[in-house]
Amino acid sequence: MLDDAGVEAVFERFATADPDPDWSPKGPRDPFKTLVGVVLSARTQGVNTEKAARQLFALADTPGALAALPLPEIAARIVPAGLYNQKAKGLKAMAEALVRDHGGRVPGTREGLMDLPGVGRKSADIVLRFALRHPVCAVDTHVFRVSRRLGLAASPTPDKVADELARRTPERFGMGAHLWLFRHGRDVCRGRRPRCVACLLEDLCEKNGVRDAV
């Protein structure tokens, strides 16, 4: 676990490499599409998720339209995402809940989002962060993994890591810190084959040389 100076050094390094992190997600800004995207993404690689999402949105891109879609139609469109039967049921149930309980609109609070079937803390925060642009430190699997590998946060659950990051990240880095971690986990500090040779933090990393740990 890095001390405060170590944490500072990590974010300073990010800030030097990317002074103005204006990165915006490639995915949709529409809350509904973001929501469907995260549900599709479970246990699936990003490329396949995007393909599945495109095919589904061509047929239904609103909660009402999705709720009205027959189950087999949904399943057929999202095959590339894998687990399509299970996910089709989940998506339909989610769409129905949106229509039934939320007037066919995606709720704008964490509580409202988590109230939906198939939506947990991670998915809710991702919608808040990337679609609704709230200053929420969404700790998805990328941010979680990077935080632990680097020693920024040692907590065992994403929830606690979020708290720890919020407490330890110097104020001046703001949400940029979150974007750096997110991107770094996706592109460099990957789960399976981390690209340690391409890592700008290699000398600061506690897991340097361990690679597949955590």
Next chain:
DNA sequence: ATCCCGAGGG
């Protein structure tokens, strides 16, 4: 064989 933007249940 094993991993992948995760939720829900025990």
Next chain:
DNA sequence: CCCTCTGGAT
């Protein structure tokens, strides 16, 4: 904390 779900790419 553990486990299951169980498709598709590597």
